[in-house]
Amino acid sequence: MNNDLPTVDLTIWRADAVVLFDWLQEVDLDRVPITHPAQKQALADLLSRIEETDVYMVTPEEIDAAKADVSRDMGW
Template identity: 65%
Template structure:
């Protein structure tokens, strides 16, 4: 597939997440210094930043306005489902 190099022209994928997972991931990404996350390639850090920005503008995922209580409930739900 040829593209003109802009991000808008690149192929995309759709990832379905449990809402609680999205809340936990968004909260973690908002509170994490991406410069301290161990990466083996700079693109990994950029991909995390891109994920954060997608959460911020995704119309179908309301995670940006979650309260501390909602985050705690989501964390408990996700931790309950860990199974390891």
């Protein structure tokens, strides 16, 4: 990552980070609908940033629990 570029701090719920990490690990980014190549790159960048946290060490059980937490009371 280029340290000269402007950044933004973003705090998300850990369960959301786990679910996103799991999905980004398994999704074929070439099949995700995009309207601009930068969208695909931004998803890859998001995965890289999540990998810099301890989320990359989650167990399958933690992933299942995070999915249950995030999907609880969705209402749609």
